[in-house]
Amino acid sequence: MRIPWIARMTFKRKLTLFSLLLSIVPVAGVGLTSAYMASAHMQQETDRxxxxxxxxxxxxxxxxxxxxxxxxxxxxxxxxxxxxxxxxxxxxxxxxxxxxxxxxxxxxxxxxxxxxxxxxxxxxxxxxxxxxxxxxxxxxxxxxxxxxxxxxxxxxxxxxxxxxxxxxxxxxxxxxxxxxxxxxxxxxxxxxxxxxxxxxxxxxxTGSRLFVLDEHDTVVLSRNREDIGQRIPSLASRTREETTVPYEWDGTAYRLSVQPSAYTHWRYAVMTPVSELTERAKEVMRLTVAVSTGLALFWLLFSFLGSYRLYYPIERMLRRLHPEPGSRLPFADGLKELDACIARLVVSNRELERTVREQEPRLAQTLLRQLLFGEVTAKDLPLLTKGWQFPLEEGYFVVAVASANDEEAFLRRFREEERPALQAAWARTLEDSADGIAACLAVPMRPGRLAAVCRLPEDGNDALLRITEAFAEAKRRLPGLYGFSASLSLSGPLHGFDQLSEGYAEAVRLLRYRLTASPEEPITGEAVRDAQPEAAPAAERQKRIVGLLLDGNQTAAGEELGALFRHWQATGASSDAIFASLGYLLTELDCQTARLGVRLQEAVGEDPHQAVLRHASLPALERWLVSVVFPAVQSQIHAEEVKRRTLVVHSIRTRIDEHCEEELSLQRFADSCGVSVSHLSRMFKEETGMPFSDYVLARRMSRAKELLEHTAVPIKEIAVRLRYANVTNFARAFKQVHGTTPGKCRTATQAGPIIRRAHPNDLYFPGNNAK
Structure with missing residues (x-):
């Protein structure tokens, strides 16, 4: 719906009016909304x-x-x-x-x-x-x-x-x-x-109250002891549907929250006076109104000054379009006059727009991709390029393939709709790096992989060296530009378009050696020796690494791993062979640690087989294994051993405490636990701080003292019950522990009353008052 008096206004006045509205209305709206949100936030904060x-x-x-x-x-x-x-x-x-x-x-x-x-x-x-x-x-x-x-x-x-x-x-x-x-x-x-x-x-x-209520709404516990035993009226009906409701008690309005107990029929209730909430909300409201008023005055002044400033570019454009006096069009509104000028420019340039070929770069990339895959030959080019010029001419070429080191991470990080623009920018980076050296055309082959074809000039060898250096520089700048790293391989010189498919296959094959190649330079056929690591030495080292880790020798395991990586580096092993060997190593380690109750994936925090594929060089892969995988496995194994040791020793101590008069043998305990006697002895001493025999002796002598002090059992019988061959050995052991002989201990006990207090709490029987 158009308002007549607004329609008749010039653009300059409309700009001023809309600037005022856009300046004041949002500020007022934000102020009121902020006050309301602040009040609601107070309430939500209290509820939380x-x-x-x-x-x-x-x-x-x-x-x-x-x-x-x-x-x-x-x-x-x-x-x-x-x-x-x-x-x-x-x-x-x-x-x-x-x-x-x-x-x-x-x-x-x-x-x-x-x-x-x-x-x-x-x-x-x-x-x-x-x-x-x-x-x-x-x-x-x-x-x-x-x-x-x-x-x-x-x-x-x-x-x-x-x-x-x-x-x-x-x-x-x-x-x-x-x-x-x-x-x-x-x-x-x-x-x-x-x-x-x-x-x-x-x-x-300060004013909040906390209660624990039983099923009859009677206060069981409270911070105020006087409330215990009191009954809170009408609580059940007020909190049947909601857990947080308004509540009034003793003439005071509260915000009441109730939560049932998960173990009993009790309920827990907390109340905060509404007056505390409203007072803070009023303070926020007053502050918000004051700030909103100040902002409204500021934007009111800014709208008057800004509207004139915003209209100034229109005036300047009109002066440039009509530099001569009297050449202005007969329009009272400058914006309408500018619109008429632009319409004339559009008409004059319409014929030029028809000659622009928007699809020419895409056609060139599509044709190059077909040449690399071998789907098109040099004979087909004249027919396919009819009406437009292919960027590359017949001659000598080199094919470069750039591939993200971690393609799965590349796919997770960049959404499908973002990848075309990203790979187009990546392709331009490669083309720009070869600018001034050779004609270059780059094309995306799949997500995370590009192919670039460079036509060599007359000085082929010198140009090939410079192209290699330029691509190496582009490879080093890639992480800073796009946030991911990539490997780049370069084929040998090729003659004619028909050999581009062979060059592409060679460059793809060279990418298999990215782990053992130099991380700073492109991978070329001269820098790679097509050799495989010997399977037997690698397998033996892998078994030794697993054995050393299980024995707790992490340092030696790291040294063995370093020797294995140096072996691969020296032999120029391919990435496929290295990944296969490391997969076997991780699988063997997972199987061995599983017997100890440790899962490799849980210890590392991710799938180690997938994590291996993320690394682009052998040093980075070795650092990850030595600093992440090995310590995590070692820590989990140690934790499981400590837990098992604690449980085993606790059960043995309980058995000794309860059956100290029976035959107690470390060999019998070792057989029942499935460990050696020496290992169990070491575990017991580490956990209790004393040898097994000393602990048994201390417990038996404690039992002997109890029998001497509280019973009339003969000393000889006590010695037999505690597994001593004669009274002499028993007396010697008793004196070693308690510093006195059994006879003196009993004599000292008999000097007191017959029934002595064995514990500070007396026996109490109402009716006979016997203690």
Whole structure:
């Protein structure tokens, strides 16, 4: 739709008007949009912060709860606790009770979560507890079991109620594990402070609040201890569909985000006051409005000055088209006058445009490609070039072939629509390099490969040398111009168009020697000897390289690889032969390392067979193998050995700790692990810091001291149980470890009370107060 008063305006005035509109409207629009986006960004940033806090909280608390459950299962299934529950409490069941307390102590010491335990004897109504804060009776625990009604032998959590002090989380599980709370009940007590310590470490704004809620929307954990046990009203209905919603509590508007736990029926909620968000958004709005106003005033002044400046080129063009006074066309608008002048120029040049042959370069390239492939002969040229001039004349030629060193990388880097323009520019680079030396025509043969044909002048030998140097310079400049490297081969002199196909085949064949040829010079027939490396020495070196790597001798493997590469360089091996040999080397290395649990592709981070093809020279290929492949394989092999050593030694230590009174032989352990005795001995000492025999001796002497201090077993029987032939050898070993004889140790123990505290946590049985 045309507006009449705008249509009647001159171009100069339209330019001024549109400059004003284009200057002010975008600034105002950008200002309003920026303010809105800033406000939305504040909201999104808060939501992302909530999501990150909730994710971190859920992950950590789920981990702690999983740890608590695993500890409870380990204790509930422990034979010592089951035996104690079946035997019952009392001083006459001291052996079972001590074993039970020792099992709880060990599990507590090895757990990353600090907890206390209570064991309820359902039949006798007694309770053992090692916590000073919870001295509940058996009836209170049984009431909780009746209230929560667990299914069969399932466990359940009891969350802290409002006003309880100190607040704690309790996990119930039957003992033995296969019963349904009929014999014994294990209760693990976790202080809320232990769980809230993680919540206190999270970074939240001043007014933000973080809760952990159970399935009844009751606060289980909170950074504010007073909130624990409180119930957040209407939370379930507000967060049923969305995880982030507005929420009002105690007269304050919040932005609430809720995330369910992946391990329990709990939910994690974080709230940020809306007032904090709106205040920051208002500050951004005020700043944006101020900046937008300043920019609008600046562009208003700029539009007035710029419109006059933009119109000045039109005035100058009109003065050049009509230098004589009075020769201007009768137009009030300068742009219309310029349009009329251009129309006259178009008409006068139309006849000239018809004579331009846009397709002549493409025809020349197509014909040259057919000559190189042998599809056209010299006899066909007069008919095919009728009406236009072929750039090359009959005479002596040389054929050059340039090919990207890594054609797959070339195809990945440049899209299909970009390749024609890139290869055309590459072809012009080759043609320009031969400019002034010989007539040259370059043509793309396929993606990543060009062919160039140069007609030699009368001084053929001197021109061939200069062409070789020019192409070498163009090859060196290629990475800086287009971002990839290429190899270039040059055929010998050829006579006539009919031999171009032979020259092209020769140049392509010479590219096979790009790895052993000089990286700075074109590949010529004189610089390449058509020889193949001997298969036997290469195969033997490859096996030695793999063996040295598996033995951990990376330096020797690198030296063997260097000798192999020097052998290839000296014999002038082709790229195909080198790649085949290296493929065998990588395959053999992959097979050998797979037996050790190491995959070559995972260690290197890519397919090594494909990575080999990217390198354009033997030095670069050797550097990649020595600095990337060998260290990666060595590191993975070492990591697998360390992991295996840790697992093996840990299992042996566990066996020794639990069965120190049995016959313990390093040979038996070596046979079960499938390693030699010397290797297992070295692994054990590296992992534990002491020899196998010293560790067994220390464990047996520790066991002997326990029997001497807490039992009345005769010393001779203790010696027999610990696999000593006589008491003398036993006493000598005991004194070597503890500095005293077994008799003195027992005498010192008997000087004290009969029943001594073996652990800081006393045995506690409400009802008889026995310790």
């Amino acid at each position: 912060s909530h999501a990150a806090v909730l994710e971190q909280t859920g992950r950590e608390l789920d981990r702690l709860l999983k740890t608590l459950h695993m500890d409870s299962i380990s204790l509930a299934s422990h034979p010592a606790l089951s035996a104690s529950v079946q035997a019952g409490p009392g001083i006459d069941r001291l052996t079972e009770t001590l074993a039970m307390t020792e099992a709880i102590r060990r599990e507590s010491n090895f757990s990353p979560l600090r907890w206390k335990a209570s064991l309820v004897y359902v039949r006798s109504g007694s309770v053992y507890s090692n916590t000073e804060t919870s001295r509940s009776s058996a009836a209170s625990y049984l009431d909780l079991v009746s209230h929560y009604r667990p299914i069969a032998n399932s466990s359940f959590l009891v969350t802290p109620a409002a006003g309880t002090s100190p607040p704690e989380l309790m996990l119930f599980r039957p003992v033995p594990l296969s019963t349904a709370y009929t014999d014994g009940i294990l209760v693990l007590h976790v202080s809320v402070d232990e769980l809230v310590r993680f919540l206190d470490s999270l970074h939240l704004s």
